[in-house]
Amino acid sequence: MPYFGLKGGWLTFWVTVACATDMTLFGYDQGVFGGVIVTDDFLNTLSLGGPQNTSLLGTVTAIYDVGCFFGACAAFWLGERLGRKKTVLVGTTIMTIGAILQISAYSVAQMIAGRVIAGIGNGINTATAPVWQSETSTVKWRGKLVVIELILNIAGFSLSNWMTYGFSYTKGPISWRFPLAFQLVFMIILFSTVPWLPESPRWLIAHGYEDEAFQILADLENKDVDHPFVLTQHKEIMYAVEYERKNGVGWMDLLRGRTGTQGGTCTIRRLLLGAGTQAMQQLAGINVTSYYLPTVLISSVGLTNELARLLAACNSVSYLLFSLIAIPNVERWGRRRLMMYAAAGQCFCYLIITILLRFSVDPSISVQSQRQVASASIAFFFLYYVCFGIGFQGVPWLYPVEINSLAMRTKGAAIGTATNWAFNFMVVEITPIGIQSLGWRFYIIWIIFNFSFLPVIYLFYPETADRTLEDIDRLYRENHNLFIFRDKEAIAPKRPAAYVEIEESEVRRNSSIDPRMLRRAVGKVTSNEAEFEEREKV
Numbered sequence: 001m002p003y004f005g006l007k008g009g010w011l012t013f014w015v016t017v018a019c020a021t022d023m024t025l026f027g028y029d030q031g032v033f034g035g036v037i038v039t040d041d042f043l044n045t046l047s048l049g050g051p052q053n054t055s056l057l058g059t060v061t062a063i064y065d066v067g068c069f070f071g072a073c074a075a076f077w078l079g080e081r082l083g084r085k086k087t088v089l090v091g092t093t094i095m096t097i098g099a100i101l102q103i104s105a106y107s108v109a110q111m112i113a114g115r116v117i118a119g120i121g122n123g124i125n126t127a128t129a130p131v132w133q134s135e136t137s138t139v140k141w142r143g144k145l146v147v148i149e150l151i152l153n154i155a156g157f158s159l160s161n162w163m164t165y166g167f168s169y170t171k172g173p174i175s176w177r178f179p180l181a182f183q184l185v186f187m188i189i190l191f192s193t194v195p196w197l198p199e200s201p202r203w204l205i206a207h208g209y210e211d212e213a214f215q216i217l218a219d220l221e222n223k224d225v226d227h228p229f230v231l232t233q234h235k236e237i238m239y240a241v242e243y244e245r246k247n248g249v250g251w252m253d254l255l256r257g258r259t260g261t262q263g264g265t266c267t268i269r270r271l272l273l274g275a276g277t278q279a280m281q282q283l284a285g286i287n288v289t290s291y292y293l294p295t296v297l298i299s300s301v302g303l304t305n306e307l308a309r310l311l312a313a314c315n316s317v318s319y320l321l322f323s324l325i326a327i328p329n330v331e332r333w334g335r336r337r338l339m340m341y342a343a344a345g346q347c348f349c350y351l352i353i354t355i356l357l358r359f360s361v362d363p364s365i366s367v368q369s370q371r372q373v374a375s376a377s378i379a380f381f382f383l384y385y386v387c388f389g390i391g392f393q394g395v396p397w398l399y400p401v402e403i404n405s406l407a408m409r410t411k412g413a414a415i416g417t418a419t420n421w422a423f424n425f426m427v428v429e430i431t432p433i434g435i436q437s438l439g440w441r442f443y444i445i446w447i448i449f450n451f452s453f454l455p456v457i458y459l460f461y462p463e464t465a466d467r468t469l470e471d472i473d474r475l476y477r478e479n480h481n482l483f484i485f486r487d488k489e490a491i492a493p494k495r496p497a498a499y500v501e502i503e504e505s506e507v508r509r510n511s512s513i514d515p516r517m518l519r520r521a522v523g524k525v526t527s528n529e530a531e532f533e534e535r536e537k538v
Helices: 008-036 040-045 051-082 084-103 108-135 139-167 174-181 183-196 201-206 210-221 228-247 251-256 267-283 286-290 293-301 305-323 326-332 334-360 367-391 395-403 406-460 469-478 497-511 529-537
Strands: none
Touching: 008 051, 008 084, 008 108, 008 139, 008 174, 008 183, 008 210, 008 286, 008 293, 008 305, 040 174, 051 084, 051 108, 051 406, 084 108, 084 174, 084 183, 108 139, 108 201, 108 395, 108 406, 139 174, 139 305, 139 326, 139 395, 174 183, 201 210, 201 228, 210 228, 228 469, 228 497, 267 286, 267 334, 267 395, 267 406, 286 293, 286 367, 286 406, 293 305, 293 334, 293 367, 293 406, 305 367, 326 334, 326 367, 326 395, 334 367, 334 395, 334 406, 395 406, 395 469, 469 497
16 A cells, blocks of 8 residues: 555655655754864864864865755756655765765865765755655645745754754764764654655656556545546646646756747746745845854854853754744745745844944943943844744745746756855855954845845745645746736735636536546646647637
8 A cells, every 4th residue: 555555634744754854954964063163173183273274164164055056956857857756865865975974074175075975965855855845735735834844944953053062061073973973863764754755746747657646646635536626636737737848948948048939938037036035045144143153153242162052052942933933924924925024124133233243342332341232232143033034944945846837846946956055155155254354344244135135025026825836837827027016916925816716617627527538648748739729828
């Protein structure tokens, strides 16, 4: 019996467990090295101590993101060729090799090699897991489940902070090797769950595996394969596949800037919008503190190593708890509002942090007053994480999956993830040098970026909450306007009534038709051309 007899919500639950474990591992990897790089035994073993090694230490930290970038690029090809779950297994295997190299490192070269290899695996997985989750989830749960995964990403980040804080009281190699080794626990869970879970039905339909796709759609909905709703879902996916094949844009045409006679499915714009959310996530300045919060609190605020570690760990718990606000509100408020609210809050926090750190080095006030002013900035580092956790933690990972068409979904998610890692590398690489060279002025950069996100999101980003993935395809077939804010249906947080009416009409129509008439022969990609042309005109 496939999937141990699980269907409906329980089957979706176990897909979520696998994807969430992957994102928890991602969060753990993001946070663990920030605690490792301020560990004396690590610095002594790899000869990375002292201000003369600040740049090299930044490179060892940031090189992980280079691996993630190339892993996300590899997901372009792997995700479509192997399918979603096999791609996750490949990524996890590569991560395991990288983790073992890091755990056993006695030289900078081996540590760099381990971080690059682990990064490649993580890049593959983070580009694939949100796609797999979205393509196996119902409309009402899709946004919530992806946001839950990203909240568990924060849980992994929090766990890594407490892990490195606890082991900071130990001496010798265990103080940093065990925290690095703990990531193997997540990899074991992935190897134990992913192989027996269902493949994405949308990927199966796009590659001609009809019978298997019908069965998985039925199992996910806990309905019979001939149920009208299952048949309607299959038909909508098929229509999206056929439309994309007729009007989609190939990679070579994309590189040459060609989009067809009428822009077809607005492929380039949708790719840029998806990648844009990932770029904004990094340019919001989150990894100034995710990777380096202990360093920031030591260098910019003047705290002791022990207190900086403790506050970083406490902040991660606050970050986790407040990010829970996004679960009910990602559908209620919509993606656009969450991102705009978060960007405004993040801008305010960095503005106050900059002002306070500026006065903390003012020679006209006493040393005691300088320390008090610097300490006041800690509250706004905490508040920044609250704002980021509510809006910018989950939505940038969800949006590229939703905004891109089926044929471009894997590529769009991979481009978005690659964009995230490219900007991630830039931020992580420049932060130690920026803090050392610019001091409080370094934080002005993030004020400007966060402020600029508000008009960009308002003008160009359509709402994707409460829509099926096929609704988004319909939007871009019917609306080619660049400035989306003028279209009230496109920015409404609730699904437009016109889309609901179309779906209900299709369900009624399919309930009166022999199900065998709607199912294609296995392995063939055919379509009712007359119906296709009729629907294209609607």
